[in-house]
Amino acid sequence: MSIRERLSGNEASATAMKQINPDVVAAFPITPSTEIPQYFSTFVSNGTVDTEFVAVESEHSAMSACIGAEAAGSRAMTATSANGLSLMWEMIYIASSLRLPIVMSLVNRAVSGPLNIHNDHSDAMGVRDAGWIMMFSENNQEAYDNLLMAHRIAEHKDVMLPLMVCQDGFITSHSIENIMLEEDSEVKKFVGTYKPEHYLLNRNEPIAVGPLDVQPYLFEHKAQQADAMRASKQVILDVAKDFEAWTGRKYGLFEEYKLDDAELAIVCVNSTAGTTKFVVDKLREQGVKAGLLKLRVYRPFPGEEISKALAHVKAVAVLDKSDSLNSAGGAIFTDITSSFQVHKVNVPTINYIYGIGGRDTKADDIESVYKDLEYVAKTGDLGIPYRYLGLRR
């Protein structure tokens, strides 16, 4: 039986970690994810979990400790935000290349500078090519559910990649909302125990982890990482199917909200997808055929599936909560438009950089995007495709 509760996104994430009861959690506090290790360390002190909690002196050490723990054969988790993730940078790549299925809760925040503690996705987008599976969460429920599914995906023998679950700093991490929790024993059963194939503490199989990888080998190892990332797509779907059979909550690579017969579509991730649903409902009442594609899985990038799902619409707006500062467009936009090209989909597509540094994204802002899309659909005129939403100037 699911349990009706009300929790903030951080409380929900800490609850998931409590129920998962990993062998090791290593973390360093940083706003807005601080509460996650804070709550978790309380569970450790109270004996609610038997996790080894490593209160490290930096995020670089947090990721290093997780790498050591996973290489030894245990299950490790961490949580961070923004500059914390920046400080992990070196170890982020080591974790994925050593094929260590570490799970991270990333509470998205603007990477400095100038210093800003509020939400955008510049932290996540900075590590998008680091070989981690990346999942985004609209609300506290999805942050919780994604974490419950994370280990089954990351630890799958065809995958063996680290995975991060993202949610919007403050907007969902610090907002109290309704949530359905699952029973501890049921979570334990679903997540299962981690049985690594190769690990350092296996006395019967002495191995080395992370030695020098010279010219004849690194290329092949990188290709294996890429293969694993491709393979993870099916595993993500299989785990989602099991999850749905258990909880009744359905997940895919992305969510299509009133997209079937939509003419105008927005693509976005995290909490803005919720605001967009609110606007879609309102516009539908007025007869506007608005729809939403909410990306859940960003890495692996479901380019083919997205292209198929959007092929029938008249115009698409991709919202990026991080500016790539590249004079070409945001990360999700360039991924989607290049997928369209590869899969021969020809839908006019525009890009909006929005919500930078915690700039609030109002229903009116989203409505204005659909208005712009109406014009693009009618005239085929893209104007400047790389735009800003809610910018003052």
Add this chain to the structure above:
Amino acid sequence: MSNLIEIRWHGRGGQGAKTASLLLADAAFNTGKYIQGFPEYGPERMGAPITAYNRISDEPITIHSNIYEPDFVVVVDDTLLESVDVTAGLKNTGAIVINTTKSADYLKSVLKGYSGEIYTIDARKISMETLGKYFPNTPMLAAIVKVSGIMSDEDFVKDMEGSFKHKFAKKPEVIDGNMKAIELALQEVKKI
């Protein structure tokens, strides 16, 4: 979502406006509603103006932005009235609840012709009488429940009794004072 109720809180850091918004979310959750309770995080410090929000609905709430056209506004500190545009976007069909002893004429003048209902309550007096200290959030919570009608007084009182017993398990002596503050506030909030 026609039954969606949106509430905006104005207070000063340290007065418990954020806590009050979370308690209101709790109370509404306990009557079976869908809720959101969230503060607007700025440069936090004691005494600085802060804003917190509630959404309450019979249906799931997906919108995740601040609230710009609230049904109700709660002002925990009347010294904000001249510096913060507390009625910005406030619906005329709604109401504002202010912790104040100021005159109706003064309030009308600082509220810039707001044509909706204006309620006042002396949360300081209630708090001092019942708790011996100035904690305006409990009486203001009761006042907004009364004015918004999101739940019956009885359900609210019963729910708060349960919450206080849990929250103050180690300080049971403050439970009676808080319950008394709620009862007084439910009676004393008045329309001007």
